[in-house]
Amino acid sequence: MIFRLPEADRLAFLKLKDAANFEPMPGRKMKNYVILQNPPSHDHKELSRWMGRSLDFALTLPPKIKAKDAKNSPPKKKTRG
Secondary structure, eight states, X not given: OEEEOOHXXXXXXXXXXXXXXXXXXXXXXXXXXXXXXOGGGSOHHHHHHHHHHHHHHHHXXXXXXXXXXXXXXXXXXXXXX
């Protein structure tokens, strides 16, 4: 299971058993991404809290804009609800 978290949460997440920085290729760590091996072995409420933190963080990020559209439209703010 992969999560995208802000730095403080990422550091706390890495203290969990089976947690690590996410590297899609060896030596290519992705900033703010962490991975949890064997999620079913973890408490479901704890996983739910981490999923919520990850979602909340993702909602603070600006939307991705296609290169051809970058000049034509300003970024829109996401809301959760």
